Amino acid sequence: MDLAQTIRKLRKERQKLDEMIAGLQHLREREAAKAAQPAQPKKRRGRKFMADGERKEVSARMKAYWAKWRESGQKREGNPK
DSSP states (O other), rough: OOOOHHHHHHHHHHHHHHHHHHHHHHHHHHHHHHHSSSOOOOOOOOOOOOOHHHHHHHHHHHHHHHHHHHHHHOOOSOOOO
C-alpha cells in the first residue's frame, strides 16, 4: 500500500468533512439569526374595522345624506322588485 496515496485520500476526506461542517455551521447561524428576529405582525386582510369615533362620524354623515335624499323626493334608480 502506497503511503502517499493513503495520505492524499485522507486529506480529500478531511476536506469534504470540513466543507460539510462549514455548511452545517452556516445553517445553524442562519437559524439562530432567524430565531433572534422579532416576529412580524401579520397583515390584516379583508374589512377594515372602524374606531367608535369614526363610526359615529360616518353615521352622522349618512343620516344627513339620507334625510336630504328623502326631502328631495328622488326615487331610486334600478330594477324595482
